[in-house]
Amino acid sequence: MTARRFRLIRHHDVSGVSGTGPVAEGVQFTDGAVALRWYGDYPTTTVWDSIESVIAIHGHQGATEVEWYDPDPGPDPQLQVRAELPPQPWPELHSAPEPDTEPDPDPEAEQQPAEGR
Template identity: 30%
Template sequence: MKDPQRFTIIREQDTSGVSGVGRVLDGVIFHTGQVVVCWRSNHASITIFENWDAFDGVHLKAHPENRAKIQFFDSSDMPE
């Protein structure tokens, strides 16, 4: 069984004006493939995604103009 994989999202821009720039989100990918994220804001909310593709589609691919970067803490590889 794989260990949880921690990551953070760092944005250069925030076109929505909601979450800001810099380190905006922390997350964990669990052995089940589920992704849990917590926004790093005053109104921190937690969201659970079925898998990495679901998270990626909503928060990264949908907003390429934000120039978000992913930093993995437990591995430098993208999730499987």
């Protein structure tokens, strides 16, 4: 399986920022995740969990549509998607390391000369 390319076509610029016509290009990966690259004076790349999320945020109720370059390949029978895992926010996936409980040694104590030497 391969990724599927697309671009966003804006028919009406609701925000007054991006203009009309092609405003972004992207790719939908085999697992459904999307990487989106915006055109314009300040190009930006964003990552989304699905094309539905992109449309929900940037579609502006039909003012912007997805134009696919590649046909829908359908599900990949070799892809093992772990659907039993619910989406989790970043801290839940990668928690911070536990703080070091031992105090740092006093660096000045090591530099002081020992008594009687």
